[in-house]
Amino acid sequence: MVAARITVNGKETPISPAAPHTTVLDFLRERGLTGTKEGCAEGECGACSVMVARPGVNRPTDWVAVNACLVPVAALDGQEVITSEGLATGGSSGGPTALHPVQEEMAVRGGSQCGYCTPGFICSMAAEYYRPDRCAHADPGDGTDPEHGPNGFDLHALSGNLCRCTGYRPIRDAAFAVGTPTEDDALAQRREQSPPEPVATEYTREDSTFLRPGTLAEALRLLRERPGAVVVAGSTDWGVEVNIRARREKCVVAVDRLPELRALRVESDHIEIGAAQTLTEIERRLDGRVPLLAELFPQFASRLIRNSATLGGNLGTGSPIGDSPPVLLALEASVVLADADGEREVPLSDYFTGYRQSVRRPGELIRSVRIPLPLSPVTAFHKIAKRRFDDISSVAVAFALDIEDGTVRRARIGLGGVAATPVRALAAEAALEGRPWTAETVAAATRVLQSQGTPMDDHRASARYRSAMLGQSLLKLYAQTTEAVSA
């Protein structure tokens, strides 16, 4: 096996002697690339954002921004990374001579004040600059779409970057002013070449090991041999455990590049989503095919997180406040679990067994998620949180309803944040099914819905508010459907 190495700003660098838990952020800083900053060490502020080359959605390779504070550097064995230092060209030692177009716009428009968050903004902004399907569209000019620039820039690309100084206006102006890459832009050209190959990695220092098996079979064998190993994909949860709770494990197994976990297929009676597809990839590949998921994605953490986080990871950690379970419950999704002996399919409603517990056995991996077709036509996802971008929900409610001739034929409601696990609101579903879609039915079902679960008081919200919001979400859905009809 070749010694683990990573290409940073075009220069190949050995990963050794970093520890297996060392993050990309610490690795870069220890090598003098101190432009990448630590602001929170949990993927919330984006000061550590860097660009990595990934298999592309529409082209061979995409530049994707990720939180360097969450990813172990060993997970980038054989991969390519660009930092803010690497975007400027010209002088390598005597200071940069030519700013990248994104850097130029940020500099001249007052996009930096203290400058500490700036390199991270630059990388997130550069990744959006290179997004192949970003295209200029006619600005309606009426302020109807404050989240997209006339250059096609999606402001959600910066949803995982915090700035405490500017109030964001000049950063938005810079983002909406960047043009398109020129023909001779090396990073733009890089998109036309194949992405870095997944590399099988076995990186050991002292008594701990980072392993990246090359195939699913090998991964499953490994997990059978080492049932205590921690499985990671995008590391967006594991990185927090390492940084904030100082967890150190003897063995970490990465599964995010296994080809068997990377499929996304639309069949006649279901959609199959590989567990290691990132949320960004799912969002772009499905492209609105599942409206409820399309509603979920912009509210799921930040673009930086969605670029790494996987559906498998979100279900694997099993948090009661994960944002995907309520939606997948409403969609009646199931989970395909694989181990060395074979596979089984478990309805998601049977998957969770307790706080961060599930039916998944030691040695078992989530291979994919299946969403049955056809989809219910009336859907909505209501996430209640303090902040609109990148917050953790107090409660989350997903609806999928079949309403025919004014009658609710079928109702599926997924809830997050009201119990130790994500749950279906079965009683509220029963209060709707077979009844006319009227204010009376909705009022009755609202009373049922807001008494479901056992929400608690915490720093995010009071139990009372959480309960109220369950009911309000149904009232809001009803208002939206009836307004849509009358409009």
Next chain:
Amino acid sequence: MSRLSDRPEKPVVGVSMPHESATLHVTGTALYTDDLVHRTKDVLHAHPVQVMKAHGRITALRTGPAYAVPGVVRVLTGADVPGVNDAGMKHDEPLFPDEVMFHGHAVAWVLGETLEAARLGAAAVEVDLDEKPSLITLREAIEADSFHGARPVMLTGDVDAGFGDSAHVFTGEFQFSDQEHFYLETHAALAHVDENGQMFVQSSTQHPSETQEIVAHVLGLHSHEVTVQCLRMGGGFGGKEMQPHGFAAVAALGARLTGRPVRVRLNRTQDLTMSGKRHGFHASWRIGFDDEGRIQALDATLTADGGWSLDLSEPVVARALCHIDNTYWIPHARIAGRVARTNKVSNTAFRGFGGPQGMLVIEDILGRCAPLLGLDPSELRERNFYRQGQSTPYGQPVLHPERISTVWRQVHDDAGIDGRRREIEAFNAVHPHTKRAIAITGIKFGISFNLTAFNQAGALVLVYKDGSVLINHGGTEMGQGLHTKMLQVAATTLGIPLHKVRLAPTRTDKVPNTSATAASAGADLNGAAVKNACEQIRERLLRVAGTQLGANASDVRIVEGVARVLGSEKELAWNDLVRTAYFQRVQLSAAGFYRTEGLHWDAKVFQGSPFKYFSYGAAAADVEVDGFTGAYRIRRVDIVHDVGDSLSPMIDIGQVEGGFVQGAGWLTLEDLRWDTGDGPNRGRLLTQAASTYKLPSFSEMPEEFNVRLLENATEEGAVYGSKAVGEPPLMLAFSVREALRQAAAEFGPGGVSVELASPATPEAVYWAIEAARRGGAHHDGQAPGGSVTPVGASTLSHA
């Protein structure tokens, strides 16, 4: 010499330009304190030993187990302190305490070869604690009569007579939350011992001179043996005015004891749990209005949550009292202030420094009372504006009171308020589940440190033989653009292009005895000192030029790097002039100095003229509220703000916008929660990470954001006619809170006083909507904001 406010021909001040470090920022090459660690050899890493209890006396501290951890080099405890074991200026802040005063208090520090080793070593240190009862909330402290420091009372007029003349009297209470600075760069220091035992400390500090003093007294050194440098900060906002000293002292002590460089850098959770925040306040008040809604009398008691030590709590309360009037004339007032002592972090300076808290009280009162007086809130506000000849309750005449109305009118017109109010009315009439509202609020903010002695500054300007200029001044750069402005001031005064001037990092061995870069006064004070130093050099150079050009020095002007005589073709380029001066043995460096004239303050009677001038501004905020959830959007904000004649318009607009959004964060989103229960984690900060403490992100920025600087606004008393800008705009965000209050009221029958908790989170707005729907009746049981920390208002009664 010219007057302080006069601008010469073709000044560099007033030109819009980006931050002087913008290129370094965007390329990741700007250096911050902790970036130096990777350029320094043999650095030891420090990790605190935090005790996770709110209060208790330490009965044993065993460091032995830490030394068993591989890589641990040294454990620092109180026994190691050669000088004074105190991290503050009030002698109530032991660096290594015997008594744990708040949850997370650091009682010892472990130095390791790696941060990992130091962390494991810190976890191995054993601390025995004799636990004691704790006070966590303001209410608990008030009930226990737990206060510290001064108890000022501000008196004006005859309060009883004022209430006697009042047609309407209301009483109420209001408690509002603290705020975390959340500078993106956490506290950091790197210390090493120079030759001969001298200490050199790199620190992320707004107050290098005080960091120097405290490092010196902890180490038992004189100030001339300690040098503190601050390259730049990744944000300060007041959080690095007092708080960095102890961390710098720990690094210095470690370096002294081990002979190796020592790095202290707090991770986010350590920073959140160990450093002070904006003071939360409780206010109880009684206010009287006449029939027209004019304030007659105000009687109020403001209680600040000071935390465990005094830190800057006394001046914070003083500034709160001095700002409770905001833009309104209060003829009769009695305002008492006090600092509650609680078992929490020691609260400290934060952009506005008590001013926002004082002003929030009066704005909340007016917002609540307007419906009861039958007046539109903006009408009520306008009726009470200061007029010419009126004075503040602490006795300072209000200069330029007409600017309050001017900025208000301009915002009103810029924002097209009248037309938009009609649009909003029409919108609300057909949208039962969504309501919009627009609110205007204004601000008046006093500039200068309340303590007169702090209003001085120094600078050191060096001109080299090749014509290049290096300036040093006592101010620190935290993103506010101070260095950019100082470069512009120097270039303007010397009459040379900007590229000839460079600025050196702030160091205590260049300019001594500096004041904190705080109170928005950084540019006023240091700018005047830089100008003074440059003027000394310029005067000398003009004499040289006069001789060379055959004219009187008084007829020579240096403009854009060329010395010319009025009415003559002859000229002398700057570089030649400097070289000539050198060979004539003319001094090419100067120390500049400035002190603000005309200030006086008697803290005992709480009267005087503590401020050089007032800054004014007004904002109109337009919000949309979802009646189902209480969630909201800020649709549009218009601001007109008075910065005098701007030294650097892009920088100033950046300060206005950034301050506004930070203020909106405090008032709507940022929600510090503490464990106030009686369980084992009592006193623990529940929101101790970026995942639980949410700052404004892109989603909170106003969708349309128009900021304009007041024109023709020369301030006679400040450098090149400018005004301070750092703090005042934060308070423009009151407009958002008042708009949310009005939008919540739109869901009800009207004429109802709406109480709104602060921060006005979606949940708080939801409860306000629910109360408005019930016609203002209080909802049963819980206070707005939930049961974890009861916040927000209690009773408002028509007495």
